[in-house]
Amino acid sequence: MRALIATLSGSLFGLGLLVSGMVDTTRVQGWLDIFGEWDPTLAFVLGGAILPMAIAWRIAEHRRAPLAGGSFPGRPAQKVTSDLAVGSLIFGAGWGLAGLCPGPSLASLTFGGWEGLLFLAAMITGMLLAVPARNLTTLTGLGQR
């Protein structure tokens, strides 16, 4: 059951990223290009995705447990830490530079050529580098402020 849901969810996610244009780097960069020819398409993507998700969160509130068992994710501490801020700023800079974020980098893997593969390899390396980076900010106590 869990395996089926994970496969189905990943497939729908990939299909949505393809149909919406999130895999198109120029569309993403057009959305971020507020000083150039601004492309508002991503607002429709985000709006379309948030709508069912908002309903899903409401349903989850009224249910005891997920269909495949286990429990719903608890509410995380509502604290904007420096790890969150700095990480998001770093992520955003890379997102603007290439027009790709983690989901679309995988969704476009079969048609993205060597460029897509190289991006994925660099992203995975970056994810590995995040481990010592996070340890460092935790050690110094800076990350949680």
Next chain:
Amino acid sequence: MINNSYLLGLAGGVLIGLAGTIYLLGNGRILGASGIIGGLIDGSGRSEWRDRLLFIAGLVAAPWLAITWLGLTPTTHITTNPVVIVSAGLLVGVGSRLANGCTSGHGVCGISRLSLRGIAATAFYLLAGGVSVLVFKHILGVI
């Protein structure tokens, strides 16, 4: 006339939202691409490796199947400059893991839950993304 890309954006967005819906109501998990991938990469999500791998398999295969069977045209314009690709990939990887989420986890799942962290993260990465395009496209001209 309504721009066709807006309608496709909305339809694709709904599909993304439905993917998040079944992941939450079915498996009780938040759909965050960087978390699902990153948990496999750094071993922090080892206990759920099978679900993560199957999610990624669907994510990679479904667009390919839609292109081959349904005749959907993939459009992407990723740069051919290897320095830009590697720099961007590293930034996306480090940043999304340090922030504990990216466009899907913080943007879609966080905002829809009215999570302060999700909303703040989205504001930060949109700001940085805007500055990034301004600097690298309009000032430096590398993209």
